[in-house]
Amino acid sequence: MDPIPHPLLLAFTLTLIASQPIATPSPPSITAARSLDAVLQDYAYRAIVPPIRTGVVHNASLPRNITGITVSVIRLSNESLGSKGLIKLNEFEIPIELTITPYVERLALVYQNLGNWSSFYYSLPGHTFLAPVLGLLAYDARDLTATNLPELGLVVEGKPIVVRFEGVVHSLRGGDAKCVRFGLDGLLEFKELESKNACLTTRQGHFSIVVDSSGEAPVPAPEMGAKNAVKWLLCWVLMGLVLLVWLHLMNCFSPPPVSEDLGFRRNAIRTT
Ligand SMILES: *[C@@H]1O[C@H](CO)[C@@H](O)[C@H](O)[C@H]1NC(C)=O
Ligand SMILES: *[C@@H]1O[C@H](CO)[C@@H](O)[C@H](O)[C@H]1NC(C)=O
Ligand SMILES: *[C@@H]1O[C@H](CO)[C@@H](O)[C@H](O)[C@H]1NC(C)=O
Ligand SMILES: CC(=O)N[C@H]1CO[C@H](CO)[C@@H](O)[C@@H]1O
Numbered sequence: 001m002d003p004i005p006h007p008l009l010l011a012f013t014l015t016l017i018a019s020q021p022i023a024t025p026s027p028p029s030i031t032a033a034r035s036l037d038a039v040l041q042d043y044a045y046r047a048i049v050p051p052i053r054t055g056v057v058h059n060a061s062l063p064r065n066i067t068g069i070t071v072s073v074i075r076l077s078n079e080s081l082g083s084k085g086l087i088k089l090n091e092f093e094i095p096i097e098l099t100i101t102p103y104v105e106r107l108a109l110v111y112q113n114l115g116n117w118s119s120f121y122y123s124l125p126g127h128t129f130l131a132p133v134l135g136l137l138a139y140d141a142r143d144l145t146a147t148n149l150p151e152l153g154l155v156v157e158g159k160p161i162v163v164r165f166e167g168v169v170h171s172l173r174g175g176d177a178k179c180v181r182f183g184l185d186g187l188l189e190f191k192e193l194e195s196k197n198a199c200l201t202t203r204q205g206h207f208s209i210v211v212d213s214s215g216e217a218p219v220p221a222p223e224m225g226a227k228n229a230v231k232w233l234l235c236w237v238l239m240g241l242v243l244l245v246w247l248h249l250m251n252c253f254s255p256p257p258v259s260e261d262l263g264f265r266r267n268a269i270r271t272t
Helices: 007-023 031-045 116-120 221-251 258-271
Strands: 058-060 068-076 088-089 092-094 098-101 106-113 127-128 133-140 153-157 161-164 179-181 188-191 198-201 205-212
Touching: 031 068, 031 106, 031 116, 031 133, 068 088, 068 133, 088 106, 092 106, 092 133, 116 179, 133 161
Parallel strands: none
Antiparallel strands: 058 068, 068 106, 088 092, 092 161, 098 153, 106 133, 127 205, 133 205, 161 198, 179 188, 179 205
16 A cells, blocks of 8 residues: 555645635625616616717716715716717726727716715725725716616727815825726735826726725735735645655665565565
């Protein structure tokens, strides 16, 4: 019997264990946040009432049970996109040089301010929000009665979108403040602040400013998870390889196989 597992099997198992954090990166409440997006798109579209003009900001009225959230919407025509200039949508300054996929004739940009609901829908363990979570999402505005619309692809060609947060209160440890973006797929992205209260982005999603509040022994931020996992993976693979080489060398220098060994011993007994 061989008490040591086959080195290849061992390396494979270790690799599997180490690679698991990569496979499951999604934060807990993305489903709730995404269904809120659908609800807010519906209420935003209801706010676009005749006479419908492009480039006008409409504020939505929301049901009582989500008091504290505010939603605005702006409708743009394809002709207005691609030219130079800025769209001002509350805290967002959006360059008109946008590429929307797939092609739509009319586009709606939905703005969300989650206010005191921010950490309810977007929990970020070890961090404190210094600003509310703001959302910017692009939808096809051809049918204003449509619900459960998928978001369109949005790419900023030239200058990035600026999110200028209001009333950001930096603590004494303000140096730790970072921009955070929650992607529609649930992935987190941390970035340096553009200024004390502004973040830059080239994509849609949900944005805020956070500060690491994990204290003396900071917990690695969620964004580090994948990076660390890759490091561990490489480590394990290397260890596996070293083990493999070592076992191979051991094989080369080990005594002859068991059967011959027994035979040798038998011979030894006979001769005595
Ligand atoms: C819409 O809401 C924004 C803030 O959410 C506010 O600044 C703006 O004055 C409102 N506009 C109208 C027309 O009520
Ligand atoms: C608000 O009420 C509606 C029904 O009117 C319900 O569908 C929705 O889940 C409620 N939202 C929250 C956040 O409680
Ligand atoms: C936010 O504040 C409103 C009142 O302004 C309250 O009704 C609501 O429950 C609060 N939301 C949360 C998540 O605490
Ligand atoms: C931003 C955008 O989708 N622009 C489109 C406007 O429509 C013309 C054709 O009419 C397209 O070529 C543009 O890509």
